[in-house]
Amino acid sequence: MSHPLSQTTATTAKPEAYYDDLLDADSGQPEVISLNDVSFGYSRKKLVIKDLNLSIRRGEIVTLLGPSGCGKSTVLNLIAGFYAPLVGTVTHCGEVVKSPSARRGMIFQSNALFDWMTVEQNIAFGFRFQALSKYEKQQRVKAIIQLVGLEGSDRKYPYELSGGMRQRVAVARSMVVQPEILLMDEPFAAVDVQTREGLQEELLKLHQQVSGAILFVSHSIEEAVFLSDRIIILDRNLGGIIHDIPIHLSEPRYVAMNRVSDAFNQYRTELYVKMKAIS
């Protein structure tokens, strides 16, 4: 399927052959991100993560769950390249991550929009650093504005938008440059329940069309079950990954009725019990 945001070849997209060496034996999908025996602490005396191994495959949505302080956000920061591990390596398609890159997008809880730019300028920000024609940039911005339902708001400034709309702009801004993985640090935690559910459904719809992987950090079991192909539970006190649970809900995933299905409730109960055991 051709990418909905690009009529021409995206500069960041890798050719299929590039992934061949990285194909995962289980899923048939290449590994995009891999953490190999990673240990990290903001000081050497106090580690936050110890000997962590994790792999994210192309196109999958993985959610990290776990108690506060277990290192969920730190994993995202390491993958983004904001910090370097004290021990071990973080690799992206086989290359060691050394610094942030447009190939790994990040969405923060605070949305981190540029208040001095319009919605359109915010979304187009990443294009300043890509060699694309002006026409193509405009087309891709236009396409993503439509995809996230921001038509009519493109000339507005972030302060003129609701919390949910601001978060939509943040998602669009990160997705328009087509990162191979999108890192989302509790992006919907600051909005009301109804808006959050709407945003979750939109994210899944977007993900169907934009094929990158998503690594999501959440405190909500419901959010994790609804969004994820796989849920990883991190233990407190440097315990690392204690559960890696694949989630199989009916397709298309974004259908709201998934939230009340038997399968959904079973996963929720299972996760609740597992989370309770470590809290």
Added chain:
Amino acid sequence: MQINLPRKVNTVVPLSGPDLQTQALREKAIVFGVAIAIPSLILILWEITTRQGWVDELFLPSLSGIVTEFFAMVRKGYSGTPLSVHVFASLKRVFTAFSIGTVVGLLLGLLMGYYKYVRAAFYVVTELLRPIPPLAFITLFILWFGIGETSKVLIILYAGALIVMLNTISGVQSCPKDKILAARTLGANDMAIFLYVILPAALPNIFTGMRVALSVDFGILVAAELLAGNQGIGYIIHDASTFFNVEGLFVGILMIGFFGVVSDVLLRFIARRVVHWQG
């Protein structure tokens, strides 16, 4: 089974009392009224007490006497020099010093805010200079730059530049970290982050610094014009004081106040347009 449905509740609220918009307008009108009424009352009391001879004219001249003195200055000038020349001389000094001081303060502040090594290099000097009133340097400036125009402009420039610099440093440092990180994950390099993220984020602080600097510059102007020279509003204040021309003294003081307020209103107008997202 009969289900008892709740009785339909009449949701129409009788309209009584002002709505929020009317209330807000009324409050605005009261605030405006108070802002006009109190100074008017002070001016009336001033005129009555001086006309009735309750206060010696040597300490407080009548308002009408000050107005008469002002128009006499407009007609005949002061000390043989037209009033417009005095005003122009002062405004030229203050705006030359303010413009250059803003550029210098801005550049130093940006460098010190962004580069920690530059900040470290100037830290001790800045912290030493911060509490020293600029007027303490006035004799040194005369010694170094002579008693002419240069030392006058430089002392005003120094006072303003220091304030703009300190505010710029704080503006650069207050740029939210997640905005910088978001820009990095969108492919921005250091220069792009500085231009498109840090500089705009620092603008509110920079404008606050400029407004404070401008008002301080007017204060320093009066002191600087006490030095040798025979032109400027500060000169009028100094000369009128020497000869106990209290009306002339008040004309000078009120002119400084007037030009200070007008330039601040102008700067605030520009700030509102440039930093529109601050509301």
